[in-house]
Amino acid sequence: MHSLPLLLAQSAEDVAREIERLERNYKFLSYGLTVAWTIVVVYVLMMFSRQRKLKQEIANLKAMLEDKGPPSRDR
């Protein structure tokens, strides 16, 4: 007679613990995926920024060289 409420109480506790475990599990899964994608996105953004910088520098130098003209003609 006494064991039934005890069993119910235990299973309710178990359910609560299991829910907590599942929530923690999902929370950490989302952390993992967020970090993985953040690393990927940051790297892609760094790549884009480097690309833009390189193109800009090349364009600037080409423009500068065109302005100056070939060295043999100047001298």
Add this chain to the structure above:
Amino acid sequence: MRDKLVYVLGAAAILLFVRNILAITGLPPEAQQGAIFKIIFFHVPMAMTAMLCSFVALVGSVMFLITRNFKYDAVAVAVTEVGLALLLGNLVTGSIWGRIIWGIWWTWDARLTSALVCWLLYAGYLMLRRAIEEPTQRATFAAVFSIFAFIDVPIVIFSIKWWRTQHPQPVFWGGGSFPPDWAQVFWLNVLAMILFGAVMCAVRLSQEEQQRELDSLRRMAHAF
């Protein structure tokens, strides 16, 4: 032509990732570990792609030392950088998985330690390149360093076979198996990660070419 191919491969990688993320969301939690097990769908493909990158870096470095062609040096640096980013993702996702399953963020286990050493070695490779100005000397030293760094890659891969480690045995190669629908999503994610890595390597390679063009323009500018 190469740019178009890069765009097509990039779009294919993104589509595959989106498809896989939807598929992974639909899969039930694993019986023993729960939902956190799903991190394997990113943790392992990142490691596999990073290891593939280090192998390509080894080939590029050896080819540079044989031919002295800077094209191979550019390949080596491009794949090393992409591999380093992916290995970082692998280490971090593994650490988050370990916090739930082992109760700790990190342990000095053979697999984890060798993977960290691998990351530090390849980070050292990139730092070494920044430290040397002269291009031929830079490429030669970097190639030798890359070959030396590759020694750690088989140690990372086989550490779980050679020593008793806390890191689990691999699912496919350690006698375990996935249900067919899980295996399909897993291998498609490996493919997506390799495609993504290839696209990033191609972009990085074109940047190395642009860097060489920039260096030659600078030399011309100095000649005036």
